[in-house]
Amino acid sequence: MAVSVHFSAELRMLTGGIASLELDAATVRSLIRQLDERYPGIGERLTTTGMAIAIDGDIVADALFEDLPDGAEVHFLPALSGG
Amino acid sequence: MSIADDPATDAPGYKWVGSRPIRPDGFDKVTGRAKFGADHYLPGMLEGHTVRSPHAHARIVSIDTSAAERVPGVKAVVTGADFPAVEGDAMARNVPHNSIARDKVLYEGHLVAAVAATSREAAKAGAEAVVVEYEVLPHVLTAAEATAEGAPLLHDDMITNGIDPAPEQPSNIYQRNILARGDLDKGFADADVVVEREFITKPVHQGYIEPQACVADTTPDGHTTLWVSSQGHFAMRDFSAQVLGWDITRVKAIAAEIGGGFGGKTVTYLEPIAIKLSAKAGRPVKMVMTRAEVLKATGPTSGSRMRVKMGARGDGKFTAAEIVLEFEAGGYPGSPVMPAAMTCLAPYDLENFSVEGFDIVVNKPRSAAYRAPGGPISSFAVESVVDMVAEELGMDPIDLRLTNAAVEGTQAPYGPKLPRIGMVETLEAVRDHPHYSAQLGPNQGRGVATGFWFNAGMNSSVVVHVNPDGTATVVTGSPDIGGSRASMALFAAEELGIDMELIRPVVADTETVGFNDVTGGSRVTHATGAAVVEACRLIVADLRARAAKTWDVDIDEVEWVDGQAQKTDGSEAPLSLKDIAGKWDRSGGPISAAFTHNARGAGPAFSTQVCDVEVDPDTGVVTVVRYTTAQDAGRAIHPSYVEGQFQGGVVQGIGWALNEEYVYGDDGRLQNASFLDYRIPVTSDMPMIDTILVEVPNPAHPYGVRGVGEVGIVPPLAAVANAVYQATGKRFTELPINPIRILEATMGE
Amino acid sequence: MSRTHVNCVINGDEIDFLTSDGESLLNALRDEVGLTGTKEGCGTGDCGACSVLLDGALVCSCLVFAPEAEGSTIVTVEGLADGDHLNTLQQTFLEGAALQCGVCTPGFLIAAQALLDKNPDPTETEVRYALAGNLCRCTGYDKIVRSVLDAATQMRETTGA
Numbered sequence: 001m002a003v004s005v006h007f008s009a010e011l012r013m014l015t016g017g018i019a020s021l022e023l024d025a026a027t028v029r030s031l032i033r034q035l036d037e038r039y040p041g042i043g044e045r046l047t048t049t050g051m052a053i054a055i056d057g058d059i060v061a062d063a064l065f066e067d068l069p070d071g072a073e074v075h076f077l078p079a080l081s082g083g
Numbered sequence: 084m085s086i087a088d089d090p091a092t093d094a095p096g097y098k099w100v101g102s103r104p105i106r107p108d109g110f111d112k113v114t115g116r117a118k119f120g121a122d123h124y125l126p127g128m129l130e131g132h133t134v135r136s137p138h139a140h141a142r143i144v145s146i147d148t149s150a151a152e153r154v155p156g157v158k159a160v161v162t163g164a165d166f167p168a169v170e171g172d173a174m175a176r177n178v179p180h181n182s183i184a185r186d187k188v189l190y191e192g193h194l195v196a197a198v199a200a201t202s203r204e205a206a207k208a209g210a211e212a213v214v215v216e217y218e219v220l221p222h223v224l225t226a227a228e229a230t231a232e233g234a235p236l237l238h239d240d241m242i243t244n245g246i247d248p249a250p251e252q253p254s255n256i257y258q259r260n261i262l263a264r265g266d267l268d269k270g271f272a273d274a275d276v277v278v279e280r281e282f283i284t285k286p287v288h289q290g291y292i293e294p295q296a297c298v299a300d301t302t303p304d305g306h307t308t309l310w311v312s313s314q315g316h317f318a319m320r321d322f323s324a325q326v327l328g329w330d331i332t333r334v335k336a337i338a339a340e341i342g343g344g345f346g347g348k349t350v351t352y353l354e355p356i357a358i359k360l361s362a363k364a365g366r367p368v369k370m371v372m373t374r375a376e377v378l379k380a381t382g383p384t385s386g387s388r389m390r391v392k393m394g395a396r397g398d399g400k401f402t403a404a405e406i407v408l409e410f411e412a413g414g415y416p417g418s419p420v421m422p423a424a425m426t427c428l429a430p431y432d433l434e435n436f437s438v439e440g441f442d443i444v445v446n447k448p449r450s451a452a453y454r455a456p457g458g459p460i461s462s463f464a465v466e467s468v469v470d471m472v473a474e475e476l477g478m479d480p481i482d483l484r485l486t487n488a489a490v491e492g493t494q495a496p497y498g499p500k501l502p503r504i505g506m507v508e509t510l511e512a513v514r515d516h517p518h519y520s521a522q523l524g525p526n527q528g529r530g531v532a533t534g535f536w537f538n539a540g541m542n543s544s545v546v547v548h549v550n551p552d553g554t555a556t557v558v559t560g561s562p563d564i565g566g567s568r569a570s571m572a573l574f575a576a577e578e579l580g581i582d583m584e585l586i587r588p589v590v591a592d593t594e595t596v597g598f599n600d601v602t603g604g605s606r607v608t609h610a611t612g613a614a615v616v617e618a619c620r621l622i623v624a625d626l627r628a629r630a631a632k633t634w635d636v637d638i639d640e641v642e643w644v645d646g647q648a649q650k651t652d653g654s655e656a657p658l659s660l661k662d663i664a665g666k667w668d669r670s671g672g673p674i675s676a677a678f679t680h681n682a683r684g685a686g687p688a689f690s691t692q693v694c695d696v697e698v699d700p701d702t703g704v705v706t707v708v709r710y711t712t713a714q715d716a717g718r719a720i721h722p723s724y725v726e727g728q729f730q731g732g733v734v735q736g737i738g739w740a741l742n743e744e745y746v747y748g749d750d751g752r753l754q755n756a757s758f759l760d761y762r763i764p765v766t767s768d769m770p771m772i773d774t775i776l777v778e779v780p781n782p783a784h785p786y787g788v789r790g791v792g793e794v795g796i797v798p799p800l801a802a803v804a805n806a807v808y809q810a811t812g813k814r815f816t817e818l819p820i821n822p823i824r825i826l827e828a829t830m831g832e
Numbered sequence: 833m834s835r836t837h838v839n840c841v842i843n844g845d846e847i848d849f850l851t852s853d854g855e856s857l858l859n860a861l862r863d864e865v866g867l868t869g870t871k872e873g874c875g876t877g878d879c880g881a882c883s884v885l886l887d888g889a890l891v892c893s894c895l896v897f898a899p900e901a902e903g904s905t906i907v908t909v910e911g912l913a914d915g916d917h918l919n920t921l922q923q924t925f926l927e928g929a930a931l932q933c934g935v936c937t938p939g940f941l942i943a944a945q946a947l948l949d950k951n952p953d954p955t956e957t958e959v960r961y962a963l964a965g966n967l968c969r970c971t972g973y974d975k976i977v978r979s980v981l982d983a984a985t986q987m988r989e990t991t992g993a
Contacts (some may be wrong), residue, residue, distance in 0.1 A: 006223030006498055009263040013247045043212055054499035058783060060683040075498030078260075078421050082539050082793055083289075083346020083454040105926045112934035113922040115869015115909035119935055203859075287917070290969045292873040292881055295937040342871070342935025343969050374874040398889075565932035565970060697870040727971055732933065734972030758878035758967060763956035766973045767964040 003033060003034070003072040014042045028053060028066045031074065046078045054080040100786055104583055104721045106569040112340075119373045120296030120339045128298065129158055131353070131360055131370035131626075132206035135194035135380065135391075136188035139222035139446040139751025140235065143186055143195065143215060151198055151212040156205030159363035160213065161356060167328035170250045170580025173238040173257060177415040179326045181449050182355050183498060189237050189414030190591045191752045192379030194297045199368045201362040202355025211568050222446035222751040226388045226409040232478045237414060237444045251308035255444045257416030259687040262424050262496055263437040270403025270435030275396025278471045281390050282464040283817040284800075286383040286411065288734070289453050293342020294377045299336055299357035300367040307358045308368070309336045314344040314562055315601030319354050326355035328365075334358070334578055337592040338562045340601075341699045345735070346452030349601045375756040383419040383644070384453035385410040389464040389472075395472050399486040403435040404428055408461055410442060410553075413449035413736075416478040418442045422456030422537070425497040427465040429535035430506055430689060431487040436496060442694050455536045455793035459736060460633045466532035466801030467816065470808070480531045480805070481514045483776070484691075484788065488745035488810045502686060504516040505715030505779035509533065509691040512713035512775045519693055519711075525697050527708065530805025532619075533691040538790035539604025540682030543611040544597025547618040549674040553661025555579060559590040560599030565792070567733075570608045571615050574722050575787070578619035580646025581660055597679050604789040605790020606719055609781075610682035616785045621676035629670040653770060684783020688794040690714040692733065698810045700829065703822030705807055708769075713775035717789030722776060727789045730772040736799025738764040742819050836899045840868070843911025851898035857891075858882045860898035861908060867871065869909040869938045872965065880966030881912065883939040883946075884908050890946035893967075909934075909938035919947060921983045928979035932970035940964050944980045952988055 004025070006020045016039070025031035036043030053063040054075040060066055061079050068074065111117040111738060128806060148160040163185040181195050198209035222236075223229040237252055243250050245259040254460065271277060293312060297319075301307040313319045316336035324331045341348060353370040361368040371382070392405045404781050406427065410420035420440035428436055473480040488510060489495070491503045511534065513519055523529060546558040557575050566589040576583040623643045630648030631638040634655050642649050647657040667674050695709040712729050719725040742762055744755045755761045780787025808814050814830040835850040842865060849864040856875075861867045861884070870893055873881035875890040884893045885907040912919045921944050923931070931937045941962060941985060945955060947962040954962065959980050960973070 012247060013245075041543060055557065055683075056504045058684045059499070059540070060475065060681070061539075062681055067680040077425070077499075079496050080422050080425075080537055080539060080604070081349070081452070081601065082422075082536070082566040082606070082790075083344075083349070083452040083455055083539065105930070106929075108934075110918070112931055112937055113909075113925055114913050115867070115917065115938050117934055118868070119871065122862075124863075124866075124868075128935035146942065182988050257952040290967075291933070291935075292879060292967055292969055293933070295871070340935075341880060341933060342873075343933045345969070372877065374879075501841075521895075526988065566929070571888075577969065592925065723975070724932070727929055727932055727975060730974045731970045732972075757876055758874045763967060763969060764973075765964045765967065766977065767960040767962070771977070772972050772974045 001069060001070045003031065003068050003074055005031065005075065006075045008077065014045060025068055027068060028063045031068065042083050046076055050079040051076050096368050097577055099573045099583055100720055101722065103721060107227045107567050107572055107588055108563060117340045119293055119342050123310040123339065123521050124158055128367040128369055129199040129201060129364055130203045130206045131197055131199045131357055131368050132210040133376065134210045134215065136184065136191060136193040137197055138188060138219050139191050141188050141565055142188035142219040143184060143188060144214045144218050144219060146196060147214040148276055148359035150214065152211040154212050154325055156201040156805045158198045158201065158366060159360045159361045161363065161392065165324060165359055171242050177417060177694040178322055178351065180350060183414055187350055190446050192376065194380065197356045197360060199364050200620050206357065208432060217573060217773065221508060223255065224445055224751060225386065225449060226411055229443050230372050237446065244656045245556040256441055257412065257444060258442040260421050260440040261426060261437065262694055265310065265435030267403050267405055267425060267435050267810045271394045273396060273402040273411025274473055275390065276395040276475045277394045279392035280467050280816050282461065284387045284460050285492040285818065286386040287449060287739050288378055288383040288761065289347035291343030291345060291347060294372040294374060295348065295352050295381060296371040297354050298367055298369045299392050301358055301361035303365060305362065306333050306470040306696065307361065309354060309358065310332060310339050311336055311354055312339040312341045312348065314341065314348045314564060315599065316562065317560060317599050318601050319351055319595055321434040321818055322351035323355040323358055326351065327358060334590060335594050338590045338811060341564050345454045346456060346603060346679055349452050349603050352381055367781040368600060374758060376733045378761055379753050380448055381452045382453065383448060383454065385412065385450045385460065387411065387460050390460065391464045391468045393468045393472055395476060397476065399476055399483045401433050401487045402429055406434060406438040408438065408440040409444045410440065411447060411449045412442050414444060415449045416442050416444055416452050418455030423461035426458040426493035426535050427461035428496040430484065430533050432489050432493045433496065433797065438496065440471050451627045454732060454735065458534060458536055458797040459739065460608055462534050462797045463800035463804065463818065466798065467804055470805040481510050484533055485510050487692055487708050503779060503782055504687050504688040505777050508715040508777045508779055509715055510690050510779055513691045513693050513711065514709055516775060518690055518709060518773065522626060523695060524697065526700060526810055528696055528806045528809025530694050530802045530809060532798035532805060534794055536688050536797060538604065538609065538685035538688055538792035539606040540610050540685040541604065541606055542681050543599050543614045543740045545611065545614040545618050546596055546675065546677045547615065547622055547663045549660065551664055551667055552662050553581065554587065555581065555587045557586055557594050557615055558591045559588065559611050559615065560591055560596040561569060561607045562602045563590055563600050565728065566721060568609045569724065570612055570720040573620050574612050574615045578616055578623065579660060580643065584752040589722045589723065605792035606685060609685050609784055609788045609790050610680060613682055613784055614678045614680040614787060617680065618676045618678035621678065622674060623673055626660060626663050631661050632670065633658065684781065684784060686717055686781030686789040688715055688791065690794045690798055692761060692798040692802045694806045696803060696806040698732060698807060703825035705820060705825065706736055709770055711773040711775065712795060713777055714791065714795055715777040715779050716791045717784065718787035720786065720788065725776065725791050726774045729795045732793065733772050733799050734764050734769055736796045737803060740803035740818060740820060741801045742821055744819050825828065837900055840900050840901045840903060843908060845888060853894055853897065855898045856894050857896040857898045857901050858893040865947035867910050871935055871938060879941040880943060881936050883942040883966065884940060885946060890943055908929050909941055912941060913977065918986050920987050921980065924979040924986065925984040929984060930975045936966060938966045940968065940976055948984055948987060952984060954984060972977045
């Protein structure tokens with residue numbers, strides 16, 4: 001399951017400036033695990049600081065167990081609620 | 084109403100969805116029977132009273148409660164020492180220390196102690212007898228003061244996040260955020276027109292009419308029942324348990340009716356304090372805020388300083404935007420600067436941009452969510468600059484926005500590609516409305532602005548029961564702040580195929596239904612609604628299975644049509660929901676279904692608005708003479724309440740644009756802590772607010788719903804300011820645009 | 833603490849209650865008489881949520897001392913309906929979706945009743961000024977004003993005026 005991952009300007013501080021990359025991952029959890037191997041510390045940032053994930057434009061909170069369809073485009077963004 | 088006079092007529096064959104029945108809780112709310120936060124009374128109940136800081140910034144040297152405890156009738160006194168210590172940074176301290184101060188007070192009104200007594204008078208006397216010794220510290224009130232060289236620090240340990248490498252010295256900046264894409268230099272080099280301006284906004288309050296109120300009844304074994312007016316009784320339970328250091332099961336929260344929230348009732352203030360007082364006194368305790376407390380110690384949303392620079396080609400295409408947002412968080416971090424950054428350019432397809440945001444603590448009340456948090460503030464700046472670009476280019480402001488409009492597939496500034504959205508549709512709806520081409524009178528001007536809001540999904544749990552008489556009970560845990568019981572009943576009626584009057588929607592307590600996130604983020608009709616739909620579909624599957632067994636056929640031979648099971652070949656007389664429900668005990672037991680939902684796909688919402696103002700050249704008074712708002716609702720479930728959300732958001736935004744602001748003295752104290760001096764719009768200030776219901780269905784919701792609660796407040800600030808510009812020739816970049824500012828700008832001409 | 837005994841007629845019933853001299857009529861209605869339909873939004877007469885009719889006059893009950901109610905006739909929101917039969921304003925407020933959270937609604941209904949008692953055929957502007965002492969933060973006032981105008985029309989048709 002190849003998915004493309006895109007990092008915000010902020011997360012790029014943790015990826016050494018890399019803006020996007022492709023990985024094989026079937027779930028968000030697996031994706032984050034692989035990212036953390038490449039960029040130690042990013043896993044904690046992505047799972048403990050109120051992050052949400054957009055999978056093909058669809059924003060999901062608490063998304064750790066979400067499945068990733070083949071070819072999915074994944075963006076990490078701050079979790080938002082609203083008034 | 085150019086898009087649809089009545090959405091029910093173009094809804095795809097719905098019987099209930101899109102209709103306008105009387106809300107299920109309506110009778111109680113027009114007869115005075117509905118119980119809001121302060122309307123609960125228990126035998127032996129005590130009254131609470133608070134002790135609050137008179138200083139904007141001070142160290143608490145000592146608190147002596149002994150005299151207060153001797154006041155006749157006083158049964159309990161609490162201070163910060165009664166609550167567990169907090170480990171961690173300023174964000175970790177946010178909820179517990181904002182609930183009750185420990186070593187420092189960070190704003191005027193910060194809670195320091197509380198008293199419970201047998202009467203209001205005794206509680207007040209007790210509170211006045213609490214002796215607090217303060218060491219007053221210098222304070223900072225604005226982003227500029229807080230970030231100045233040598234500024235006094237609110238939190239000694241606060242190192243700015245989001246800067247690489249991390250600063251070595253603490254400051255009042257909690258966080259720096261950046262959203263960026265493309266090449267700014269190239270973008271501005273390609274521009275034929277560049278506009279740059281600085282903007283200032285002041286803190287404004289949500290202004291709900293019902294002050295915070297709760298009743299806590301704690302038993303000697305340490306369990307409490309909490310009646311609370313809030314946007315989320317689960318959140319009140321969890322925050323209270325956090326502040327108290329209790330297990331969550333020790334707090335049972337019951338949702339009172341809520342008298343407005345707009346984001347301000349998503350966080351705890353009085354609840355853990357009332358619980359602790361009740362525990363100490365062994366009696367129920369009621370706490371109700373005064374209006375002055377509401378204004379000094381709850382809400383508001385941030386004041387800001389913003390710089391926006393935008394470039395465009397001669398044909399109108401935006402080439403670049405560079406934005407810096409400095410937001411005042413109040414005493415603890417957590418301003419809405421991030422959503423402000425993410426929303427302000429979202430209406431547009433833009434290749435090169437940078438939006439930098441700073442979350443800055445100041446000695447004002449901790450900010451709380453306010454309807455599309457941050458969006459109105461940053462959009463005021465961006466939509467004002469867009470108006471200036473249109474003028475420089477000699478383009479119609481709607482045409483300019485259409486030239487740059489985000490559509491399905493546009494990459495949003497916050498990252499992902501946008502799904503199906505209605506930005507263009509709202510622009511076209513306003514452009515084609517008679518209002519947009521109507522003649523203006525003398526001293527009048529017309530302004531346009533547009534706005535975006537994400538909308539939220541988040542978690543909802545529901546249970547649907549079918550009763551033996553053919554009625555159904557729909558149990559949710561989402562407090563009904565503006566008619567959501569009606570939407571839930573309409574969904575259930577549509578799915579089950581029975582009359583809405585046969586459905587009883589209820590908001591259950593925290594022990595009776597699974598977890599529900601707050602009624603906020605415009606999420607309830609979307610997320611809780613979808614959960615109700617799914618639970619009803621489980622019910623229908625169960626009813627079909629029972630009919631199939633009754634007829635001894637496969638379930639595939641049974642359809643559910645108009646509230647009854649029909650055999651596909653028509654060989655059996657249909658069985659109604661009532662027929663099946665009446666035999667529940669002989670067909671498999673109770674008929675009930677639960678559904679829990681982590682909702683995704685909360686379709687983004689857009690609103691475009693046009694405002695006509697008339698400016699009195701002698702008094703400087705701005706009157707809104709005509710207003711039209713077009714908003715994409717996806718699908719309006721109860722159109723009257725959808726229109727009401729559009730209209731309510733607009734009028735809050737008009738108040739923000741023209742009159743509302745927190746006014747501080749040099750002493751750091753709020754000078755207008757009453758509804759007389761913090762003046763929200765009244766009936767005679769407003770015209771009718773015309774609504775255009777745009778329905779671009781959200782593909783991620785079974786009925787196409789997009790949240791409607793928030794986006795309506797995003798455009799008005801700039802729509803009003805742009806109209807005032809056209810009427811006066813003066814560009815106002817600081818809010819509110821009150822008569823003093825108008826006269827200062829226009830005098831001497 | 834000595835308390836004052838107050839006798840009055842509330843919503844057609846003879847009522848008596850004890851109150852402190854400094855207590856507001858609002859608190860007495862809510863705490864002593866148990867009529868919690870009348871709400872406190874500000875306690876300073878600025879929001880109208882506590883509106884009641886005192887001898888036919890529209891007042892903010894938070895600005896009236898409870899002992900001043902001695903011998904008076906008071907109408908609160910609980911007194912508008914006749915049993916399970918809503919009055920015209922209550923009905924048009926529901927049909928017109930003139931409430932969202934509903935906490936200001938009791939005050940608006942009382943203030944609108946006071947208006948229509950005096951002026952059965954108000955213009956939109958007259959409605960807006962008559963209700964300018966009542967704050968609503970949810971609705972933007974549009975549907976409230978329309979519902980009051982609807983009620984006025986219906987009441988005139990019923991009375992043949």
